Amino acid sequence: MTDHTKTELNDAELSRYSRQILLPQIDYAGQLTLAQSHAVIFGLGGLGSPVALYLAAAGVGHLTLVDFDVVDDSNLQRQIVHREANIGQAKVDSAKANLTQLNHHITIDTVAQTLTEAQVLDLVKQADVVLDCTDNFAARFALNRACFAAKVPLVSGAAIRWEGQLSTYDFRQANGPCYQCLYSEASNGELSCSQSGVLSPVVGMVGSMQAIEAVKALLNLPTLHGKLMIIDAYTLHIRTLNLKPDPACGVCS
Template sequence: MNFEKNELNDEELSRYSRQILLPEIDYSGQLKLAQAHAVIFGLGGLGSPVSLYLAAAGIGKLTLVDFDEVDDSNLQRQIVHREANIGQAKVASAQSNLTQLNRFIEIEAINSRADEKQIQKLVAQADVVLDCTDNFTSRFALNRACLQNKVPLISGAAIRWEGQLSTYDFRKPGGPCYQCLYPNDGGQELTCSQSGVLSPVVGMVGSIQAIEAIKALLDLPTLHGKLMIVDAYSMMIRTLNLKADPNCRQCGCDHG
């Protein structure tokens, strides 16, 4: 938390008044959000609604991490970007558009494919991490870093009409990690470019990721120990219990 900010000004009180009215948030909770640092890995279909809602909600600092550029095929679902941003780095595009949404927050853009060392450094500085990537290598690396640094990880995925997400709150002992759900070999990776995806599906998953991040920052109940599965075609949402795997290659030693 960034404790240099010790109060909200009148403009911020007006901006966030609808959230402050919620008894679970109130003034103290909104101030806590303003002091928080969220790191978002991936500024695509999931990272777009995540970044927009966290910026709008008043998270004090957002660090955006991506290495890709905006393409016209992205605009169907990556709503933080605009036609004028085509050809720009996604983090620069997102930073510009988010700054126009909320001038009260700090936004850092990192235009690179983060390696293990950089991921560890960024996670160590974060209060919450959002995994909006699209490959197992990145997801496993984020899981390792968040586990080692005891930082909550909000992980989401979406393809076709389907999505899933969970919160791995490593501040709490005995819970599962991402590799309890998927082993190292992960299986075949499906991408939106190969299999397609309905635009609002990533919006649904990303919006819930943003909610989970806010709740984690405020120590409210999250999907820790649960897996939410969204089927937008049948409009069915299921929540399954997700237990720690004592044989997990990443966190199994913590459950012995």
């Protein structure tokens, strides 16, 4: 949750974040809000890498990194928070080490285990924003349920081959859709990068957009709430569709 013990930015932080503070939508007050905020990132792979790098660089003061996997050489094509020297390490440890070198002003916690649904909910309740950078439907549905229950904004991204999609489910707002309004939990059309492939910059593109959405959610700026962005990186064609709540949804209806 928001850290109200931090009441001002020091001179080093003012210098570091000066280009963001110049933005009228952020200013000093917004940068201080980011420094007080807690983002929980589930998945430190292709999407979680740019998310973690940009949120750390942007000065989100508390990051919690959640991933049970270890770094493999096949990850390095797209999981840019990791380095060759990190192969064999837990992804959360690799990411924390590299993010700490990027920004020593922030706090980084790690969770390197598979969580029960109750543990996910406990962690989500501590967050100001949650980023779903996972690669399986079971995790996505669990995060959706937890964020809806805790009324915490959920920024959800996905990428495969040349394609990406992005939405923000801001459960602080009434009468909006949730992830399960878009996908049925009974569906089993799951694809994986290991089976279908993915172009490296596609996950970077989607992950960077997730970081933007997270910053906007933390600052109460307009997000993709109620919308789904669909990206075709092959043609660079981007569509944005309106999402409506499903009256039969088992989570949010």
